[in-house]
Amino acid sequence: MSERVAATTERNRVQHDDYLDAARACILDVGWRRTTLTEVARRAGVSRMTIYRTWSDMQQLLGDLMTREWGELVTTAQPTGGYDDPAGPAPADIADGVLRAVAVLRDNELFVRIVELDPELILPYLLARRGRSQELILGLLVAVVEAGQAAGTVRDGDPRAIARAVVLAAHGFVLSAHTMADDDLPVDALDAELKLLIERTLAP
Template identity: 50%
Template sequence: MTPIRHNASDSDPVLDAVRDCVLAVGVRRTTLTDVARRAGVSRMTLYRRWPDVRSLVGDLMTREWIEAATRAMPVPEPGAGARARIVEGMVRGVDAFRTHPLFRKIVDVDPELLLPYVLDRRGASQEALLGLLAEALREGHADGSVRPGHPQRQARSLLLVAQSFTLSLRTMTDEDDADLSPEAFYAELRTILERTLTP
């Protein structure tokens, strides 16, 4: 699977508008009328691409999550194995998701939006992330830094670990204890990933 790539230049005025609306009032209080007004387009223009706000927010999440993940992945360095890049990219990615303003707003105000992607099905952003991971794992298999294995199964297993840290880490941290801070858990995540991927 060829991964979908997004970057800061992938600007869409409608997606930018829905992001601003969601950050201001949450998903449930965002309307297509509000989005159309902010984007400077008609409601009919929106209806041609999106039947409702949830589908529009789904495309926004896909754009934002893929951008966060690709920015988190370190640039390959000559002579460095893929495993180090995967581990560092995943730890950075978990932090990028947890601190992303849109992710935080959805978790705080509309967490039910995330449940289908945790309990029932994979979304477009998860499929794209799996593609990125599988590609990096194949590189690790080729350079010998990642233990041999089925790349899709390994990618899915890694994403399950990353999702649990992303979604549930704040339930396990303690602001008053440096040993139970997010940074301390990121160190544990690095250890888990290293031991999982080392041949």
């Protein structure tokens, strides 16, 4: 790739992120239903047609925003070791990575805002289909489970099925933990149970 092409690609990526940043700010301020592509363009300081050339509607834009926002959070929450370590990742290491991902998603201001104001946006990814962010999470989990199986630290079984079962369990802790926590039983106690559940699921 020439320097000119590389510079153009990087400039386009930065502009794309700027537009997503503007959309994020809109959603945080007024919620999804009151955010329009025109308002995103205004906040980004570009013409409406510039935004329309990138996204035909707000649903497409939201998909890209969620993928960027939550994909980055989950990726940084994963354990950095174990994939190439002959000793392999221990079930406790994998469980800790899942719990960190649950915590960062549960506390993410964009996620909280959408759940508070526009929870119906989340429902398709729970009831009808997987989204790109979920596919990314599953890919990360499959890789670490396979590494553990190769090293003998994780039980045998289809790594895809194991990863999907863990994600299904984690969904409730991201979305519904607050309904089960109270003054007598804080969220930390529930998270400890999730950690134990994952460790026992993965143990040889």
